[in-house]
Structures are given as structure tokens and as C-alpha cells.
Amino acid sequence: MTTDVPVLARWFGYMDSDDPDRVLGMISDDFTMSVQFSKGSGASAEFVGDRAGLIAYLAQREKSTLVHHIDVGAVVGEYELVLGRTTRAGEFEASFNATAQLDATGAVRRLLIARTPEVAFAR
Template sequence: MSTTPLLRDWFAIVASSAPAAEFHGDRVGLEEYLEQREKSALTHHILLGARVNGTELVLGETRRGGASEASFNASAELSADGARFGWLLMSRSPQVRFAG
């Protein structure tokens, strides 16, 4: 079982088949962003993850055509039942590489 099931599912469902791009805003803005973005260009792969109390943290890389393009990290505070995000913070940089 994954130590970060909510973030694992986030990337499997929402981000693994679509490219990374900048986003900031509320839920409606996120839904609009997800609807308009290009599909199947850049995929996300979690390399390391941990759950600490009510927070999930992951390190990973984005790949284009199977080749590593950038690293990312994501942190998510979970709801009391662990089924939803209270907040979600992600960043991505082509200048940093994690050795998962």
C-alpha cells in the first residue's frame, strides 16, 4: 500500500496523462484549468512519498516521451477522514533532480 494514497491517486487520475503547467486559484479555477490543458504530453511519476500525521509529501519527476524533464514536489494537508485535501501545494523545476 502507498504511504501517500491521496497524492498517488491525484497524480494517477488528474496529472499523469496531462502536462504540468502553472495554476493558482480556487476550485472553480482548478476545474477550468484541468479542462483546457493539453493531454498526454507530460506525465508525473512519484519517486518518494511519506505521510506525516495528516500531511502527505511526495517527490517526483515529470517526463516527456519517457525522458525526465523536471522534478516536482507536492504537499497536501488531509481532511480528518483522509479522503480530501484541506490544501494542496505543488512546485516544479527543471533545474533540480531528485534521485528517487
């Protein structure tokens, strides 16, 4: 395994910045996503959709608060897959998995992200 997952590394770099809307330039015309977002203790939300769904997801996020760390990743054909964690002020907040399917130009066609504070992977 590796952490050399260039598209997802750029995606989460943008998400951690003051301008996360830059991810909108990374998606294909037929983009579809689902973000399963657990706050812990069984409380969760799902954000789904196409470009408009991603815009709605971006609008409700805190900006420049969380930092995504990719711990392991793999590129398999047109797919990038990662396991990582988010931190807030340097402290663990949640673990996440992300899978992106890329089109022939390298744009993100499909994105599935799941996160939970209930499971931390040993480092």
C-alpha cells in the first residue's frame, strides 16, 4: 500500500483549505457522490447527489478546521482508495474511507466517503 493517491490527496488538500470549492473543478459532468457522515453515538447524515449535492455539502462544512491525513491508499485502474483520519487542533476526530472513480481525463466521476469518530485505526 501507498499514500501516493494524487487525486484524493489534492481533493482533501482543497477540502482542508480556505477555498474548498476548488474541488468543483475536479469533477466530471456525470459526477455522483455519497458522503456518509457519522457524528458518533449513532447520529449520522448522508450527503448525496451530483454537482448540486456537492455544492450543498460544501456549504454546510466548517472551513479550515479539520485536517485530513491519508494513512494508506491504493490506485487500482481508474480507482483511488484511501483510509485516513481527520484531526482538529492536532487531536483525532474521526477515521474515514474514500473511494473515487476517475474518468479518462482524471476527473472524479464517483465519490464515496464514510467517516466515523467511533473507530480509530492504530498507527
